[in-house]
Amino acid sequence: MLTCPNCGKRNVGEFSYKGSYNKRPDAAASFDKWVDYVYMDENPTGMNREWWYHGNGCKRWFIVDRDSMDNLSHKSQWFSEV
Amino acid sequence: MSKVKRIEKHDFISLPSYSDSFTFTFNGKTITANEGDTVASAMYAAGQQLVSRSFKYHRPRGLKDNFGQGPETLVTIDHAPNLRADTIMAKKGMAVISQNHVGSLENDLMAINDTVIRWLPYGFYYKMFHKPKWVWKIVEPIIRKAAGIGSIDTKGHAVDTRYEKRYRFPEVCVIGAGPAGMAAAKGALDAGKKVLLIEEQANIGGRSQHTFVNVNGCADTELNEISENEAGKLLMFEILGNPNLEVMTLTQVFAVYEDNLVAAYSGTDLFKIRAENIVIATGATDRHLVFENNDKPGIMTGRGVERLIAMHAIKPANEAVVVTTHNGGYHTAKLLHGAGTKVLAVVDGRSSVSNTKEVEEIKALGIKVIENQTIHKAKGSKCVTGVAIGSKDGKQSGESFNCDMLVMAVGYKTQLSLLAMGRHKPAWDKEREVLKITKDTPNMYAVGDINGYASFGHLYNEGFAVGQRAAKGEVAIEDSRKPEDNIMALPADIECGGDNHFICPCMDVTRNEAIGSIAEGFDQVETLKRYSSMGMGPCQGKTCHEAVARLTAKDTGLGINDAAPTTYRPPYNGVKLGLLAGRAPHLGPVKRTAMHAWHEDNGATFLNAGQWKRARDYGDNLQEALNVRNGLGIIDVSTLGKIEISGPDALKFIHFMFPGKFARLAQGKVRYSTMIKEDGIIFEDGTLAHVEDGVYYLSTTTGNQDAIEGLFRWWILTDGYEAYIRNLSGVNAAVNIAGEKSRDLMEHLVDIDMDNEAFPYMSCREAEIEGVEVMLFRIGFTGELSYEIHFPSEVGESMWSHIMAKGGKYHIKPFGLEAQRILRLEKGHLLPGVDTDALSNPFEAGVGFTIKDDKENFIGKAFLKDFKEKGIRNRLVSYKLEKGAQIPDDGVAVLKAGEIVGRVSSSRYAPVFGHGVGLAWVTKELSEAGTKIQIRCANGSDVAGEVLDHCLYDPEGIKLKS
Known part of the structure; x- marks a missing residue:
């Protein structure tokens, strides 16, 4: 189950996962920075800040702080609140 | 085979009365069943005790626990293999057939494996047929054929089955509807929660359906001083009246996953249940006793026999011997006696039997009680004809009896699978002599016999209290059992091994084979299991895991805790792949366009495109493509x-x-x-x-x-x-009208200026058709002059019919997706995801013209710059084949001097040219127009292709633009 800030607790199948919450580099950033941004996701053990999309629901994006060890404890919030 | 029959009345209990009877067939033989019968109980009542043949040795097997735990009742029903006959309700007209025999079930030719040569001993696949290497190739098919269970229905009788996925979100989910499960449901319901109660069997009540001892000590005092059977019914009626309760019977929970996801199935429905709290009340089943010929038909568990009598009104046998270690065996003996079966003796493994009420009753019925002994062997070929008992160490023989049934009531093994499932390892509870999970899982509770045997009153109190705690999400309470409820665990496995002492009935592994494996060094439960294959059959250890652990401990000298069973993993029971797959390749709704019915009526075949159904063709995709090239075609593109x-x-x-x-x-x-x-x-x-x-x-x-x-x-x-x-996307429907005559038709449909100058290629206009506002786009995926019309979906069907009617004059014909794919390939248009993959950069794919990278910032800019600097290495090119050349499959290799230098991404026969065309990825050197390429077809033959400059059909785009 995942909590959507708009719809509440819903089955995780309603959502899609985009990846870690990373800031996009400036257009002028070095190519290495871009390679890092596109290919190097840290996938840490434990808490991680991620993007989720309620595609089969309210179609809104939000941020989830999720513990990858148990998938149970997580906190969802809007992008504007981060 | 003994004569079995239904009974009208029982000396001690009231029997269920069934009015309706019907028939089905078993191996072509007619079986009469009553309403409420399982396939197995009906067969048993009809005298069909022999149900299947065992895996390796083809030994005769029959109903054993009558609870769907073991492999004995695996049958094929209406072409579906490996169903457990004791869990499937009998239905009128079912065709049931037995499995795993050559010749008839009664005279299985493969039974020679058992009697003459045992050529598949333990560990045989590690030892035999290794050298020389070619031997395995020859013997493998023979072994596979000989050692197997049901056969898959390759004729596809079941392909029309429609599987559904369903969802539930209860506040408390109770798994198992026995006394404790019902009480837990009541506890949670009383706390005002929404409760889902799941039961594997057809009726709820669990063991109380066949247990008739008096209840006492129950917190609900109305249930005291009546029989457990009546108390169970009262409890059932009480909870069933509660609107917050949903009951699912004949529903198998096969896994409990992370985040309290309970996976279950019932018939053709898969349930995904997200429960806030889970109460596991899966109970316990009779222990598996290992002795000589312990797998013969006619040897049954105590509860299995009780179910036959109390739930199906069957007299199980003429003469029986009961082996026991606790009062439960006396209860079974009493039920047998009352059903008309002559109980020759109750053989009690306890060294001294105290004169409890149960024992007194049995003695009063004139039944002999023999203390401190156990079963040594069963005799008989296809069914038990006699038993021999003796001392518990197996060394001194005792009496022999001629009987057609042996009942094992030697205590219970806890059903820990769902509770443990990949999370916890069971440990041996010395005090209660059961396996137990000692660690708690948050929001998960265990109640009932799963914590060790207890009386109904005790189970009710425990269940109710835990149900109330589960309702609040509170920490589970420490369970307790009275000392007198403990049943000794090491009762009656006699010490000596033997060739026909079956530990694992699924894989036909005997005690001697286990001892032999241990002697070879496989002296840990994990290695022993893998080497001997014990517990790796259809029941996945449900029958034998406790016996394996217990006997391994005995045979290796390991402590009982070190000999704990191997990890329990999902699924608990076999799950049909169809259930997991569902009816569609996705979980979303199946989407059909507004014109779907028209396509259906006109013979379209459909394919899945995302969630959408698209018309693939109307019978002849080549002709459909030619219609577009030579006349006028229309395609439904609503799914775009x-x-x-x-x-x-x-x-x-x-x-x-x-x-x-x-x-x-x-x-x-x-x-x-x-x-x-x-x-x-x-x-x-x-x-x-x-x-x-x-x-x-x-x-x-x-x-x-x-x-x-x-x-x-x-x-x-x-x-x-x-x-x-x-x-x-779903709001608007759309059609594409393609062909030379499309402008003529459009002039009939709309009243805007359709002249080439007024409405040129790559432009769009608003217009009206029959009072409906539409958008027109002059674009051309097919390479012909064509117009796309977008309009509201709700008028989709009438708009399509209108266009078809107006187009009749120009012989308009529908074309499907397959024809469109041919047409676009003739025109050299790529399809992203078909002709491109996760490595296709736009410059190499030939669509670099869409990129204007002098913009300040846009998606992909950094990498596009890098691609540009690195330059082109491969290219996506159009190619053509010679007339008559074989059309390669999509995805085959392009070769040069024996080396793979590329691949075909799309390939079709182009009817307008009469030869194959396609798109292929090739190295830059091979991408010049006129280059010859070598394409290797899937069947190994090569065809020669010629790289084209751009495309074959109308390369200048004159048709599109004029």
């Missing part, structure tokens, strides 16, 4: 993604999302564009139309529409564009 982009920042947003420049895209104009990901890879293409001032209409492929909408929303959110998205 259609996204409207508007708002003050619309153009700025488009400039960021797409690689091209659109500032000069005037209103009424359309442009082709690719979509590039941040990694510079092409993932989609489509047309972008400037439909109203500042409003853009994007037309994309069917499969990516939702992903693109999500992507747009993400960028609007993160970068703060004031742009608005409307996904009109």
Whole structure:
């Protein structure tokens, strides 16, 4: 189950996962920075800040702080609140 | 085979009365069943004790626990193999057949494996047929054929079965509807919670359905001083009246996953249940006793026999011997006696039997009680004809009896599978002599016999209290059992091994084979299991895991805790792949276009495109393609993604999302564009139309529409564009009218100027057809003069019919997706995702013209710059084949001097030219027009292709533009 800030607790199948919450580099950033941004996701053990999309629901994006060890404890919030 | 029959009345209990009877067949033989019968109980009542043949030695097997735990009752029902006959309700007209024999079930020719040569001993696949290597190739098919269970129905009788996925979100989910499960449900219901109660069997009540001892000590005093059977019924009626309770019977929970996801199935429905709290009340089943010929038909467990009598009104046998270690055996003996079976003796493994009420009763009935002894062997070929008992160490023989049934009531093994499932290892509870899970899982509770045997009153109290705690999500309470409820665990496995002492009935592994494996060094439970294959059969250890652990401990000298069973993993029971797959390749709704019915009526075959059903063809895709080239065709393109982009920042947003420049895209104009990901890879293409001032209409492929909408929303959110998205994909239906005559038809349909100058290629117009506002786009995926008409879906069918009627004069014909794929290939148009993959950069794919990289910032800019600097290494090219050459499959290799230098991404026969065409990825050196390429077909033969400059059909685009 995942909590959507708009719809509440819903089955995780309603959502899609985009990846870690990373800031996009400036257009002028070095190519290495871009390679890092596109290919190097840290996938840490434990808490991680991620993007989720309620595609089969309210179609809104939000941020989830999720513990990858148990998938149970997580906190969802809007992008504007981060 | 003994004569079995239904009984009208029982000396001690009232029997269920069934009015309706019907018939089904077993191996062609007619079996009469009553309402409420399982397939197995009906067969038993009809005298069909022999149900199956065992895995390796083809030994006769029959009903044993009558609870669906072991492999004995595996049968094929109506072409579906490996169903457990004791869990399936009998239905009128079922065709049941037995499995795993050559010749008849009664005279299985393969039974020679048992009697003459045992050529598949333990560990045989590690030892035999190794050298020389070629031997395995010869013997493998023979072994596979000999050692197997049911056969898959290759004729596909079951393919029409429709499987569904369903969802439940109870506050408390109780698994198992025995006394403790019912009480837990009551506890949670009393606390005001929504409760889902799941039961594997047809009726709820669990063991109370066949237990008749008096209840006492129950917190609900109304249930005291009546029999457990009546108390169970009262409890059942009480909870069934509660509207907050949902009961699912004949529903098998096969796994409990992370986050309290309970997976269950019932018939053709798969249930995904998210429960806030789970109460596991799966109870216990009779222990598995290992002695000589312990697998013969006629040897049954105590509870299995009780179920036959109390639930199906069957007299199980003429003469029986009961082996026991606790009062339960006396209860079974009493039920047998009352049903008319002569109980020759109760053999009690306890060294001294105290004169409890149960024992006194049995003695009063004139039944002999023999203390401190156990069963040594069963005799008989296809069914038990006699037993021999003796001392518990197996050394001294005792009495022999001639009987047609042996009952094992030697205590219970706890059903820990769902509780443990990949999380915890069971440990041996010395005090209660059962396996137990000692660690708690949050929001999960265990009640009932799963914690060790207890009386009904005790189970009720425990269940109710835990149900109340589960309702509040409180920590589980420490369970307790009275000392007198403990049943000794090491009762009656006699010490000596033997060739016919079966530990694992699924894989036919005997005690001697286990001892032999241990002697070879496999002296840990984990290695022993893998080497001997004990517990690896259809029941996955449900029958034998406790016996394996217990006997391994005995045979290796390991402590009982070190000999704990191997990890329990899902699924608990076999699950049909159809259930897991569901009816559609996706979980979303199946989408049909507004014109779907017309396509169906006109003989269309359909294929899945994302969630959509698209008409593939109307019987002849080549002719459909030719109709477009030589006349006039129409295709339903309603499934295309259609996204409207508007708002003050619309153009700025488009400039960021797409690689091209659109500032000069005037209103009424359309442009082709690719979509590039941040990694510079092409993932989609489509047309972008400037439909109203500042409003853009994007037309994309069917499969990516939702992903693109999500992507747009993400960028609007993160970068703060004031742009608005409307996904009109399902809102608008669309058709494409293609062919030389399309302009003539359009002039009949709309009253705007259709002249080439007034409405040129790559432009869009608003118009009206029969009073409906429509958008017209002059674009051409097929390479012909063509118009796409977009209109509201609700008029889809009438609009289609109207166009077809008006087009009759021009002999308009529908064409399907397959014809369109041929047409676009003749024209050399790529399809993202078909002709491109996760490595396809747009320059190499030949769509570099859509990229204007002198923009300041847009998606993929950094990588596109890098690609440009690195230069072209491969190219996507059109090619043609010679007339008569074989058409290669999509995806085959392109070779040069024996080396793979590329691959074909799309390949079709082009009817207008009479030879094959396609698109292929080749190295840069091979990409020049006129280069000959060698394509290797899937069947190994090579065809020669010639690389084309651009495409074969109308390379100048004259047809499109005039």
